[in-house]
Amino acid sequence: MELNNVKETVADTAVLIVGAGPCGLALACDLARRGVPARLVEQGAGLFPGSRGKGVQPRTREVLDDLGVGDAVRTHGGPAPVGMAWQDGARTGEHRMFRVAPPTEAEPYGEPWMMPQWRTQEILLARLRELGGDVEFSTALTGLDQDADGVTARLSTGPVRAAYLVAADGGRSTVRRALGIAMTGETVDPAPMLVADVRVAEDALDRLNWHMMNTDAGFITLCPLPGTADFQLVAQFKEGAPDLSADGVRALVAARTHLRAEDVTEVRWASDFRPRAALADRFRAGRVLLAGDAAHVHSPAGGQGLNTSVQDAYNLGWKLGQVLLHGASASLVDSYEEERRPVAAGVLGLSTRIHRGEQERGAATQQLGLGYRGGPLSTGRAGVLEAGDRAPDGPAGDGRRLFEVFRGPHFTLLAVGTDAELPTGGGPMLRVHRTGAYEAYGKGLFLVRPDGYVGWAGEDATGLAEYLAPIGLDLNRG
Structure with a gap:
């Protein structure tokens, strides 16, 4: 090419x-x-x-x-396990590590995925x-x-x-x-940290929770990793340096949790770092x-x-x-x-x-609220969106989702709830889609960049050709 x-x-x-x-x-x-x-x-x-x-x-x-x-x-x-606090070998209560929100039309994913x-x-x-x-x-x-x-x-x-x-x-x-x-x-924190992937005897610790223990020497957590037999171990060291050997990791677990060293059946990987x-x-x-x-x-x-x-x-x-x-x-x-x-x-x-x-x-x-308002590639406003905003998902009006319409390396000129005239050129990198009224957008034309952000927005196509030319799209091209 x-x-x-x-x-x-x-x-x-x-x-x-x-x-x-x-x-x-x-x-x-x-x-x-x-x-x-x-x-x-x-x-x-x-x-x-x-x-x-x-x-x-x-x-x-x-x-x-x-x-x-x-x-x-x-x-x-899989979803993040519910946190479980421990003290002296006993469970003391649950703790949600992340915000969990139900999926919506505009935001199909409501929680982090582990x-x-x-x-x-x-x-x-x-x-x-x-x-x-x-x-x-x-x-x-x-x-x-x-x-x-x-x-x-x-x-x-x-x-x-x-x-x-x-x-x-x-x-x-x-x-x-x-x-x-x-x-x-x-x-960020002067205390060094250890992170390791370990396996634990099935009868020693359940995989339903993200286990958290605070000790005088520093905290330790064991989080089951979905789709694997592993736990991710993270430990803080208020004094001394982490021992990354398998025996060192086992000794750490025995010292700070109710588990025995031999309950750690395998140490698959270990590393240390200082949060920065x-x-x-x-x-x-x-x-x-x-x-x-x-x-x-x-x-x-x-x-x-x-x-x-x-x-x-x-x-x-x-x-x-x-x-x-x-x-x-x-x-x-x-x-x-x-x-x-x-x-x-x-x-x-x-x-x-x-x-x-x-x-x-x-x-x-x-990170759903991150965007590029006021940036060098953001021009205009229409409906409830300003150029630079993330383009929401939703029904596309033809049995598909908007994310399906956007999927791929192309730009999408999206007309929402408007009869405004649409350009017919732009070449294969510009696709045009018209759909009915949708509150996540309001009414207008929205140029959705290949990375899913609105680059240009307007009530009609005035100014669109001038916006497109420097990014390699020509409305006179069929």
Whole structure:
């Protein structure tokens, strides 16, 4: 496929993605379904093996549905267990960890979905392979150079030339350090933490609850992971450093819970970290972009890190696709940092407040209210929505749901409760749909971006053509 805005000297790939975590995999899937040539490299020999980011928020579930893995997520995940507090080996009461709201027409998912990070990655990798892509494992980035036309990356397997490089290589990002981009932040909690995936004897602990124990040495929790035989163990250390050995984890469980060391039948993975909140000073340097943990590092308390990372990819994928394949202005890529950095900053603050007990997990953690009002790609207002808002789900008027109408790499011009004249051009990347009155939108025309946000809104099509031209859509094109 011919690439726009890319010189012939950029021959190896259009996009090089460094890091096959949830962010890198989601971006690779989005680019693959758009037909954008991309390579995804990962320095590890396989996917990350741990459960670390286990909460999939409602907005991310919508994203994963659009990427074609909604059924797999439903099959392999489950709702968050009800928390159970323990003291001196006795249960002392239940505690809801997350806000649970019934699904509505506009918001089909009302609660976080629990699924270990390794499973999320497996699902995304399977989808990427369905789309004709794959991960190049055991491939490390050792350096990079860039110019006005692209990036030359030095990999352990040889050099690669790409139009753009996306760093999705985690909080210790090699790419970010090579660029000299600083992270500004703070230590959220001076006490180190241990996280591990363990298996527990069936008669020792039930899998119906998220078990929580507070001790003088620090808290410990054991959360059953749906679709697996594992529990995720998280423990705080007020003094000393975590022992990550299997015997060390077993001794920790015996010291802080009513379980015996031998009740922990297997320690499958263990890691330690110090809760920190940090934000990259920039998300872009020339033709290199930072995404996911390479751009922002969260406390795990709010269940926001993985979700914000996947949504970085979802924001960036369509913009790269429009620039590389559909003639959009190269400046469209600038909007990635302009839109996502403020969102990341807000989410970091939320995660930190939750960690410190200053705010409860509630509607904000579901990420359904996040958007881009006032952003560089948000123009107009109609009905009850302003450009930049998330486009709600609902009946499409033809037996389908609106999310089914939106699903895919295209834009959707949605006419709700109006007889306003609709354009007939725009090419294959613009689809038009008309439906009856619906209170979640009100009356008007709404251009829904490929990532599910309203980009433009109006009572009629005045100004739409001018909005579409810089993003690669021409209403004069059939």
